[in-house]
Amino acid sequence: MNEWSPKITAFLCNWCTYGAADLAGVSRLQYPPNFRVIRVPCSGRVSPKFILAAFRQGADGVWVSGCHPGDCHYLEGNFYARRKFALLKGLLEHIGIEPGRLHFSWISSAEATKFVEVATKVANAVGALGPAKYLIKQRAEVA
């Protein structure tokens, strides 16, 4: 039973995706158990530093999910987040983080089914890549 299964850090917006996860739970919908959820007030709160910190600490994947464009509780947080993430994703992939490790989604609190779908998709994508190889902080390589 020592089979590897991915650890995925999920930054979920309190106002939508986190609710969707809840709803999926109470609706008894099955989704992969690979996520370590961090509840954030808005996808706009997710600093690129958080995502790097997750990878550094050994996350095999990172998933950020917020409200649909136009539905942000703070009106426009997710619009700003979208710009930030677009460039961040490009940069991380450029330095060698595989494209399937970092995921973004918009899921409203009513979309339990979408939550399950995306969670499955993310878990499968990360699972297919195997354990994270790059940017993991190990014991310091020093003299």
Next chain:
Amino acid sequence: MKNPYLPYPVKIDDIVVETEDKNLKTFKFVFLNPEDEANFKYMPGQFAELSVPGKGEIPIGIASSPTEKGYLTFTVNKVGVVTTFLHNMKVGDIMGIRGPLGNWYPWEEMEGKNVVIIGGGFAFTTLRSSVVYMLHPQNRPKFGKITVVYGARNPGLLLYKQELMEWEKRDDIEMHITVDAADDPNWKYNVGFVPAITEQKVKSSENAYAIVCGPPIMIKFTQPVLEKLGFPPERIILSLENRMKCAIGMCGRCNVGDQFVCKDGPVFSLAKLRTLPPEY
């Protein structure tokens, strides 16, 4: 070769919350190895590095007196990473202490002299050590009159309250406790800033040394008062703080001119400080 960076292992023996805002706690440590205690010979005014593995080290003045055997105490303000972690540690936890470090108040020089101790806020730690040291029956005859002016913003922020009250009752030490403001109608001590109380209560600088520890603003306004009272700068003793890492004069950050606060200090006379750049 003795490794001067290696802390002695110690155990937290007791934790006392000192102030009402709970930001200051006094930690009592005992050495895990008795021979380490024998090696840890210190004088009031010195400091040590409290070493919390995984978090780092912090330089803290030793609040206990060498006359108190079997343990060390440190009063720590909760500010950064290490102190915050330390505040959450429990009695029985193991950590490290590295020291004693730095110089001490000029005890040899002060023998036979009157001593005025002026402290503010949570900078009273090594002053507490000094008072306990001087009041020890073996040491008390070595000093003349001992006067203490100690102030805090309000009564709840005074350190070592119980001891202060005990000292108040003694006749071999003159206590002037003060607060900036008190809303307690039963407050029976002084109200006023430390420099003002010093001016009112300290009558003479004759044959006397003044040891001053406190926030920069207090020191700034106490200096002229002391000079007015006639204390020459050689007899105004201050204890400095600077960011430190190694605390043995090697890492290079705490210097004030060519002096290292960690190794050549932290205790300097005002006369000495006047020859040095004011980088503290």
Next chain:
Amino acid sequence: MIRYTEKIRERARELLGQGKVDVFIGYKKGTVPLMNQPVMIKRAEDVDQLLWDSNCCLNLANYLTKRTEKIGIVANGCNSRNIVIHILENQIKRDQLYILGIPCEGTIDHRAVLRAADNQELLGYSEDGKEFTIRGAGFEKTLKKEEFLRTNCKTCQHRNPVIYDELLGDPVPENTEVDPFSDVKGLETQPPEKKWSFFQNLISKCIRCYACRNACPLCYCPTCFVDESKPQWVGKSIDPIDTMTFHILRAYHCAGRCTDCGACERVCPVAIPMRQFTKKLNKDAKELFDWEAGLTLETRPLFDFYKTSDYNEFIY
């Protein structure tokens, strides 16, 4: 470009003399060949220190952050774009500045020049139009400037200042033919492991002196993320992952702001081409948002506004 020197001196003298500016920021000749030093002139009689040649590589916008005086400054294309960013980000006010614009014909890559001199010691440098001459013990070489341009200058598409109070020469033609991102595109086609080892290798000599960060006019945060302790984002040793984290975050802080002035690479004591990080961001900003930093005072910075129609394809 030596021809600008006299004009700069003349105008700086007048501006200082007439009290239109309190100080004038420009370059002076350094004590080492191929090296000029940023300088702040306070008195009209000192303006003869000022010069302009192909070694004016440090970005002067660096020296504007939070200054309060009225400042005269020289600015070529990239420097002027960084001045725009400084104004947009409230680091300096437009009306504090008197900008002498310099249509720029590029600056030279001192490392390439030294290579051409077989890394022999240089004792002298002079330039004349499209050529420059280096001298050392027993040798003298005249080289064509266009062959020794810094890599960012070679692909620069904004050589003329975008903001100025007066232009010191006729605008130079912009070089729109070249593809500034050909190297990035090449790497993009590589598999992840190749990319990772490329960047690991790229930063392997890094000593974390932070010259790249500090030479960058975009890096003016009072507390840099590397200095934050609660939480601590990145370790301080030269552990390769910590070093990589530093470079990723440093670059990302420049996202949508980098003008590719090349100061970071120019100052690196171990010659790390760290523009490979920022160029990817510049490329994506251009392709996804049609964005180039610091071109106009009229638009907010890239991350300070959005469109509902922004690129969304990467989001489920």
Next chain:
Amino acid sequence: MGTSKVLKKDEWLKVIEDLRKGYKVFVPTKEGDFHFFREYKDGIRPDLNFSNTRLSPKGLIYPQSERMFECPLSKDQEGAFILKESPKDFGPQLVVGIRPCDAYGFLIVKRNFDNPQYRDPWWVRRYESTTFVGLGCNEPCPTCFCNAAAGGPFGEEGLDLLMWDLGDEYLIKPITEKGSNLLAKVEGKEAQDGEIKEAESLKKESQKKMDFSFDITPLKNKAQLELFNEPYWEDVAFSCINCGTCTYLCPTCWCFDIQDEVYKNHCDRIRNWDSCMFPLFTLHGSGHNPREKKFQRVRQRFMHKLKYYVDKYGNGIQCSGCGRCVRYCPVNIDIRNVIGLMCG
């Protein structure tokens, strides 16, 4: 200290190669456009045809990042929370081709790390187990000023052996007993009068090429506060970008930081080079910073090197004249000019 020997260049390099049996040998080698000291392993090509290494060799004795102590952090493990020295190899090292300025630099730093009160165990053990084979400079760089700051282009202090490049051969002079013992085991012909004369004249020629000089008396005589309060510091510091290039490349800058790192319930206490150019260097927990402004930090660096060190040790300035900071300062702050100002 015994007699000098003369060896053909390739013979001497062969000797060095063979010495890898008894020593960890470090040699200058070219990587990209410049030279670094690297451990002489297979695949490394020593290159003694260089002006100087980009980074000073201080890292061979005092690595940029070094694990000091470690301990487990979970209660059920033995020795939890009790730091122990990390195991290290302090076996004999041999540094070949170090320039006299850099070797002299170690002597400057030694006064800090090896003093009557405290000895830095890592620095001292590594320094003591290292043999330094210097290479004199026939052609000093225009930025060099070791003649004024230290022992000059063929200075012997801090070296165990000194090599002269005589064209096809090296003349190797023993300086210390350590060096002499090493050289005694090397087969080579004894240096002849002619060769010794040639070496002497190379030294004189080289010294003649260096034109910067200064008199240290004003640095000694002026009060700290007088120099500290000079009006020129803001101008000196104007162009500074507060990077750590000068301090990290310097053979005589020794400041460090100590950091704890945790990995999987294991604590490492690591020390890293630090720089007085960084604001964090002196930042208090309260937020107060005694050297808050850029010019204060620049002033600190020069005051430390040119005044505080002079006062503290009475043994010259804290600079060996290697010229790296002059050359590689991104904004051309030239210590020689600052010396001029401070002595003026």
